[in-house]
Amino acid sequence: MKSLLYCCLLWLCLLPLVHAADLRIDLGHGAKTWSTAELLSRADATTVTITDDVAFRRPMHYRAVPLLALLPGLSAGQHLQFVAVDGFAAEIPATTILNQQDSQAWLAVEDPARPWPALPENAKGAGPFYLVWTHPQGVHVSPEQWPYQLAVIRTLSGVDARFPVIVPAVGATAEVRRGFDVFKRTCFACHTMNGEGDSKLGPDLNLPYSPIEYLRADLLRGYIRNPQSLRRWPEARMIGFPTQESLSDTDLDAVLAYLRYMAKHKAAH
Structure with missing residues (x-):
């Protein structure tokens, strides 16, 4: 004792x-x-x-x-x-x-x-x-x-210089480029894009498929706001962006535009 x-x-x-x-x-x-x-x-x-x-x-x-x-x-x-x-x-x-x-x-x-x-x-x-x-x-x-x-x-170096394969081309729309900027400060902290990125916490968001290719836009929008709205998983790490302060509707639209753009610009891996 x-x-x-x-x-x-x-x-x-x-x-x-x-x-x-x-x-x-x-x-x-x-x-x-x-x-x-x-x-x-x-x-x-x-x-x-x-x-x-x-x-x-x-x-x-x-x-x-x-x-x-x-x-x-x-x-x-x-x-x-x-x-x-x-x-x-x-x-x-x-x-x-x-x-x-x-x-x-x-x-x-x-x-x-x-x-x-x-x-x-x-x-x-x-x-x-x-x-x-x-x-x-x-x-x-x-x-x-x-x-x-x-x-x-x-x-x-900045993200654009380190990972040029995820950067929209010069001819991309202003909304796509805005979506890329939002993606860099939000999604890129956990996910890769086209196999590029330093964090490996979440899945790649373009390979082999972008979520925009297998989820309806309303479901994907709801998932980004509240991940538990799509899959009830208490151990999930993603907390979502539930408020306009954390991610405005305009920025969310822009991210979806960027994902649609990148789905047509997949890199070979």
Whole structure:
């Protein structure tokens, strides 16, 4: 009994160490690794209130660091990728982070001594690092641009340069090109297109078939708004875009136009 009690006490003592983690930031001039303890002890770490948190769907309070303070020398021409431990890869242009509006990006840091609550759809939680925004509406931040379980932040060429096979041709309509822009900041964080992309969480959206080819437009529209409306699957990772703020009808129409366009421009794989 004493040995069992000793093991339990030892486990409780070591628990914070188990949850401590590192974040790697690479802006192309030498990578920097930050530990949980280093970030929490920074002089600019402060308590941030997020009134409408994307992951938790309720107001949340975080100990956080201004993201720009961790990205010295970031310029408007750069492009950032935020990679989570599960392979989720959010694409965010530097201009979104450098904006002069009220919007501000923060790196929320989970304190091992005060862990965050469980997520509604992900038992592994949002920690140890989570990109959150105050006043995100100022620069139209997409729900997919709130990546959690962060492991790496790095600069890369933009999506158009890295994956030219998914870029609409010059003659594509304005709606298709708008749909491509929306696709990059929403769908591309989980899905590939024509076999191209860094994230592998969801299926490819064009090979061998585009969803536009096997789902009625109204069903696909409903699925994007609420994935459970098509298939009741409690373990599903896709949370959908239920509101006009998360994805307007105009942007949703544009995404469907892009999918229809790409269904006629499949790449050989």
